[in-house]
Amino acid sequence: MAGNRATLLIMAGDGIGPEVLAESRRIAEWFILRRGLAAVLTEELFGLAAYRKHGRLLGEDALPRMRAADAILFGATGGLSFAELPPEVGKSDSLLRIRKALDLYANLRPIKALPALAEASTLKARAREGTDLVIVRELSSGIYFGEPRGVETLPDGRRRGINTHSYTSDEIERVARVAFELARKRRNHVTSVDKANVMEAGKLWREVVEALHDADYADVGLSHMLADNCAMQLVRAPHQFDVLLTDNLFGDLLSDGAAMIAGSLGMLPSASLGPVGPDGRRSALYEPVHGSAPDIAGRGIANPLGAILSLALALEWSLGRPADARLLESAVARALDEGARTADIMHAGAKQVSTRGMGDAVLASLERLARG
Numbered sequence: 001m002a003g004n005r006a007t008l009l010i011m012a013g014d015g016i017g018p019e020v021l022a023e024s025r026r027i028a029e030w031f032i033l034r035r036g037l038a039a040v041l042t043e044e045l046f047g048l049a050a051y052r053k054h055g056r057l058l059g060e061d062a063l064p065r066m067r068a069a070d071a072i073l074f075g076a077t078g079g080l081s082f083a084e085l086p087p088e089v090g091k092s093d094s095l096l097r098i099r100k101a102l103d104l105y106a107n108l109r110p111i112k113a114l115p116a117l118a119e120a121s122t123l124k125a126r127a128r129e130g131t132d133l134v135i136v137r138e139l140s141s142g143i144y145f146g147e148p149r150g151v152e153t154l155p156d157g158r159r160r161g162i163n164t165h166s167y168t169s170d171e172i173e174r175v176a177r178v179a180f181e182l183a184r185k186r187r188n189h190v191t192s193v194d195k196a197n198v199m200e201a202g203k204l205w206r207e208v209v210e211a212l213h214d215a216d217y218a219d220v221g222l223s224h225m226l227a228d229n230c231a232m233q234l235v236r237a238p239h240q241f242d243v244l245l246t247d248n249l250f251g252d253l254l255s256d257g258a259a260m261i262a263g264s265l266g267m268l269p270s271a272s273l274g275p276v277g278p279d280g281r282r283s284a285l286y287e288p289v290h291g292s293a294p295d296i297a298g299r300g301i302a303n304p305l306g307a308i309l310s311l312a313l314a315l316e317w318s319l320g321r322p323a324d325a326r327l328l329e330s331a332v333a334r335a336l337d338e339g340a341r342t343a344d345i346m347h348a349g350a351k352q353v354s355t356r357g358m359g360d361a362v363l364a365s366l367e368r369l370a371r372g
């Protein structure tokens, strides 16, 4: 907090990150000016921009600033120029480091089939219609963090790459709790995803989720689904899901696939939440699900809606402004209803706009909705 104002820390990062975050920033400023949002916007370099200035992807005082912030608005990391960095710089590991350092264990990825984007989706309208689900992905453990890891050379000269998929029961329980709590506010059903048929860690995952359900959440519907079947069900009949609970790896894969329900990866927002401290505060980082998209970076054509909808999640989860979150979601839906389309969701008869043009369309909708 800065006085009685919340601190929003903007970390645009690499590739299209700065392009999409510029639009989130304009919209955050609109909420400060027009809706009395008590917040201060500050910025922190991250990624290649930070490397050029500090010789590191993450500046020295960045983590304390991130811990002190009420919400972090993050863009993206990674890209072709990372190949030019010296190996000791940590490369794209840095976002993983942030997730670990802030203990951001619960990653919420809402996915909605907005009617206006029926044409943009590769799924048939009848398959996606009515879909409104949230993937709750465990974010600070599992195979992306497990030890041992590395590449070793065997005595016979062959090389072996190793990563370890491991979960402790408390890591599973705390993210499952987030999923059950969220389901209670929605349609009251959790589908827990694992590979309990072939993985011991998956068996433990299922046991812990089941035990927590029986002890504390017997009023919430619970089913278990194998991850491979889940991938198929997400494109066959996604409206069957309310809250999908996954580990780190399965959540990463399933949510990119599920992006086609929305119509584009550029549409998906996310919230990464840490534990609630004794003072009631929690670290929280909001970022679009997509990466730095080097193939379109610098052209002003990226879809900023995943980033803008991430701001809506921040309004809801960190800033105590659920009505403003709904307002922003409505403004996004309205901009799309009125035909604004970035290249990734473009179809015949719609109006193609730039990244900035989509920001303008959302701001115009906000103005009209605020006037009533």
Ligand code: NAD
Residues within 6 Å of the ligand: 016, 020, 075, 076, 077, 078, 079, 080, 092, 095, 265, 266, 267, 287, 289, 290, 291, 292, 293, 294, 295, 296, 301, 302, 303, 304, 306, 344
């Ligand atoms: P990506 O998400 O960057 O892009 C995948 C595809 O989707 C590309 O064709 C891209 O043009 C398109 N796309 C993504 N976002 C878009 C948007 N907002 N509007 C329009 N089109 C969009 O994934 P990638 O190409 O596999 O990875 C590129 C880099 O991003 C890699 O270095 C990867 O490690 C990194 N990455 C970072 C994050 C993150 O910052 N959280 C997430 C995923 C990947």
